[in-house]
Amino acid sequence: MARPSKAARGKHRWIGAIVDRPINRDSCQELISVILDMDDFRLFDCYSDDLSTKVIIKVPLETYYSVREILNNAPGIEPVTSSGKIRLVREKLGLKKKIRKKK
16 A cells, blocks of 8 residues: 655654753653643654753644743753754754664
8 A cells, every 4th residue: 555645644843852851761752741731742762861861752733833832831841943854953952863773
């Protein structure tokens, strides 16, 4: 079965944010879910160091402005950048793309 064309898949935005403490991926997913109070997002990248956690979230374009406003007012999480291209968000956060080995 053919997959939908690019235009039929819907538009989205990538949001790069920093959580003020180091947490694992599952905890980060739960934290963002509670803050946004919605299920229509995807936690794409989650990188932790000793001080903080950098995350990249994918949201539909229709909810982008409300999500950005919620994140701006949320304690413990600071949105840094957003774009329609994940490459630009990764560059702004200083993250590198994970290379997956083919089996």
